[in-house]
Amino acid sequence: MTLNPIDLAIFVVYVLGLIAVAFYVSREKAGHDKNTDDYFLAGHSLPWWAIGASLIAANISAEQIIGMSGSGYVLGLAIASYEWMAAITLIIVGKYFLPIFLKRKIYTMPQFLEQRFDSRVKTTMAIFWLAVYVFVNLTAVLWLGALAINTLTGLDLTYCMILLAALSLTYSLYGGLKAVAFTDIIQVVLLIAGGLFLSYMSLNLIGDGQGIIAGFDRLSxxxxxxxxxxxxxxxxxxxxxPGLSVLVGGMWIMNLSYWGFNQYIIQRTLAAKDLAEAQKGIAFAAFLKLLMPVIVVLPGIAAVLILPDLAKPDQAYPELMNLMPVGLKGLIFAALVAAILSSLASMTNSVATIFTMDLYKPRRPDGTQGHYVKVGRIVSLVALIVALVTAQPLLGKFDQAFQYIQEFTGFFTPGIVVLFLLGMFWKKTTANAALAATIGSAAISLAFKMIMPEVPFMDRVGLVFISCMALAILVTLVEKPEEHKNAVDLNDVDFKTQSNFNISALLVTLILIALYTTWW
Structure with a gap:
């Protein structure tokens, strides 16, 4: 695929507009310099619509758009469970986790762990998350995003990665989270608009011009x-x-870890004006998650009839884009790049936040606010440079890099969920129990993989979660503690939610029941 000059012009206008908006929202009043609250938590000023849009923009990237479309091509609508089950997970996070986090007034997830357990747990998890974000997440988005752009344009992979990194830094390095969150609104609008039009054109093509209903009837x-x-x-x-595991098994563990305890996701909600605003943003994101399969999975299924002889399933989305008319192709290409940039910007900002606030500031507590912001910017730049250098050596040899990455992070996910759930809801949980769950997760996962390699990945995550939970409880009981001195006082946390959140939660639940009942 090559971009027509009109398509290229649309893409350039999009990039310039993005940078202009980022600098506009990042400007400071005369006499006010950015402090850590401004740079890492947007001055606690994010409205619900920015939070919801930014959650989705941070979540959706090129490898998911192209990969999920490819999965739709191969196995169909079942892959949509990753999106639809995330919607109900978001509601749970908003109802039960956010009130605790916002009550603690935290910047980062490691900071919460220090407040609840001790500095050992904080430092262990901070270093772990930094390593994962730089050497797994950032490298994955850069490499797989570059592969996607290379497939669509033929541009050299190295140049693709440099372009993505440079564009991401251009609009996020100065403004911090506020610039990321508010430009994410543009990204999500573009992503949804481009994706919906691609789905519309695909179904209309299948329906021989008779409309999307005729196309969907033929498809089904x-x-x-x-x-x-x-x-x-x-x-x-x-x-x-693996069957019902998507409803009652390991998918819950993966979703709770990703949406509830993942710094580069949850950071948006920590930057909310207040709890009610954060919960409205979460509910908005849940509705957007319900829509995502229409944007990324449905085109993949449609491609089975439109492009039945694809060499690789992951070619479905790029090849469908190639069928789009001039101008609209540029819009959809811009949407794809938007998804990559928002993920990169979110991850680098979270790397900077964890390093600065959890590792650097405790060792240099006498620094000025401006100094910590400068450190954060330097860390963002260094993280992207490291990811650029290591992306191809780490991932270039894998044919299915995204699957390998999922499996790697899945080794640690069960322990992380145990660590937080017990930390929040069981007052006796000790720091040693938290460390046992965290370290045990990797060891038990490896043991299960070696002893029972035939067990599906998602089922293994569920089994490891149960094992880590038992291990943490056992360690706690052996230590025979009283209530931990830093335990979360649930009586001091307001779990009541406003009527708009309750109605949203009910609607999301009913929609999910209807979807699964219809296509069981």
């Missing part, structure tokens, strides 16, 4: 197997989506 009648949400054990794809 000719490919009924692509609309099975719960796969049976005889399905060749059961190992990736």
């Amino acid at each position: 009648s000719e490919l009924p197997e692509k609309f099975d949400m719960i796969l049976t054990p005889d399905s060749p794809h059961y190992v990736n989506l």
Whole structure:
């Protein structure tokens, strides 16, 4: 695919507009210099619509758009469980986790762990998250995003990665989280608009110009197997989506870890004006998650009829883009790049926040606010440079890099969920128990993988979670503690939610029930 000059012009206008908005929202009043609250938490000024949009923009990147479309091409609507189950997870996070985090007035997840346990737990998890964000997440988004752009434009992979890193830094390095969050609104609008139009054009093409309803009717009648949400054990794809585990098993653990305890996701909600605003933003993001399969999965299923002879499933989305008319192709390409940039900007800002606030500031407590902001900017730059240098050596040899990355992070996910759940809701949990769950997660995951390699990844995550939970409880009981001195006082936390959040939660639940009932 090559971009027409009109498509290229649309993309350039988008980039320039993005940079202009970032600098506009990042400007400071005369006489006021950015402090750590401004740079890392947007001055606690984010409204609900910016929080919701930014949550989705940080979550969706090129590898997910192209990868999930490819999965839709191969196994159908079942892959949408990753999106739809995330919607209900967001509601849980907003109802039960956010009140605790905001009550503690934290900047980072490691900071909460220090408040609840001790500095050992904080430092261990801070170093772990920094390593994962730089050497796993950032490298993945850069490498797989560059592969996507290379597929679409033919531009050299190295130049693609440099371009993505440079664009990300251009609009996020100066403004911090505020610039990231407010430009994410543009990113999400573009992502949804481009994705919906691609779905519309695909269904209309299948319906021979008779509209999307005719196209969807033909798609569902000719490919009924692509609309099975719960796969049976005889399905060749059961190992990736093992039946009911998507509803009651390991997917819950992965979602709770990602949406509830992941710094570069949860940081937006920590920057809210107040708890009610954060919860409205969470609810908005939940509704957007319900929409995402229409944008990224449905085109992949449609490609089975439109492009039945693809060499690789992941070519589905790029090849469909190639069918779009001039101008609209540029819009959809801009949407794809938008998804990559927002993820990069979010991750670098979170790396800077954790390093500065959890590792650097405790050792240099006498620094000025401006000094800490400068350190954060330097760390953002260094993190991206390191990711640029290491992306190809780390991921270039893998044919399915995204799957390897999921499996790697899945080794630690169960322990992280145990660490936070017990830390928040069981007052006796000790710091040693927290460390045992964290370290034990990797060891137990490796043992399960070696002893029972046939067990689906998602089921293994559930089994490791149960094991880590038992281990942490056992360590705590052996130590025979009273209530931990830093335990969360749940009586002091207001879990009541406003009527708009309650209505949103009910609607999300009812929509999910309807979706799974329809395509069970």
